[in-house]
Amino acid sequence: MNLDFAVRADKTAERNADRLGIADAAYIYAAAVDILGNNPARDGEEDYALAEATTTLGQCLTADAQLRLFLAGPAGPSTPLGPGGPAGAAKAIRAYFKAYGYVGTQHSVANIRIAFTGRDSAAVTCQIPCFHWLIDQRMLLAPVSYADEMVRVGDVWKIAKRNIYAMRFWVVSGYAPDPLDPSLAHRR
Numbered sequence: 001m002n003l004d005f006a007v008r009a010d011k012t013a014e015r016n017a018d019r020l021g022i023a024d025a026a027y028i029y030a031a032a033v034d035i036l037g038n039n040p041a042r043d044g045e046e047d048y049a050l051a052e053a054t055t056t057l058g059q060c061l062t063a064d065a066q067l068r069l070f071l072a073g074p075a076g077p078s079t080p081l082g083p084g085g086p087a088g089a090a091k092a093i094r095a096y097f098k099a100y101g102y103v104g105t106q107h108s109v110a111n112i113r114i115a116f117t118g119r120d121s122a123a124v125t126c127q128i129p130c131f132h133w134l135i136d137q138r139m140l141l142a143p144v145s146y147a148d149e150m151v152r153v154g155d156v157w158k159i160a161k162r163n164i165y166a167m168r169f170w171v172v173s174g175y176a177p178d179p180l181d182p183s184l185a186h187r188r
Contacts, residue, residue, distance in 0.1 A: 015116070021157040022150055023112050025060040026126050029159065030107040032056035036094050037105025037132065050094050057086035062153060062160045065089065069096075073167040074147075081164065100140075104133035120152035141170040 032053045039049035067081035067089050082092030097105070112126040125147050132140040149161040 018116070018122070018152075018157065019114055021152075022114055022122055022124055023109075025150060025157050025159055026109045026112055026124070026146070026148075028056060028060040029162075030109050030128065032060070032090070033093060033107050034105050036090065037097055037102050037107075040103050040135075041094060041098055047094070050090055053093070054087050054090040057090055059156075060158055061086045061089060062151065062158045065159055065161065067092075067162045067164065070163060070165045074163075074165050078163070100132070101135035102132050102140075103135050104131075106131040117149075122150045122157070124148040124150050137173070139172045141172065142166055143168060 035049050035053040035056060041047050041050070062085070064084050065086070066084050068078045069081045070076050070078045080092075081096075082088030082090075108129050110127045110129065112124065115123045117123055125145060128144045128146060130140075130142045130144055132142065134140060143166075145165040145167070147163040147165065148159050150157050151160045152158075
């Protein structure tokens, strides 16, 4: 997606409020993903995190939002991340995290770029440094980029379409699950 991010006269007070609302949608999405990532599902138990994440995603995704995951960058193949909407996205993210053994995640939102495409629409990109702790004590570092089509729904900006581009993965072995354990200190 090639966006024109030139600074224009749309830096009015209203557009600044829109920019904050758009950024808030990105932050809410990251929080919802981390609700799932930090509360692993256990077979046979009620998944409270799934319900909470679905509700949280409802604050930032349209009812029919479409998410696509690209694991080999923008030019690679993609797959839909669920059938659409907050519940579909939450279930797909939960299944993905469970399949890969994630027991903790941290998704931080950075470098949000906004290009208004209409009064109630915008093209948005942002960078997401992602940390995924795996059940086998390894850490997966996977920085991703989001390319979004956002729309205003009532007074709230929401994600209508999101492409998630993963381009690199690093796996680190032996992270320390207990930083208070002095035996973990490196000795010279």
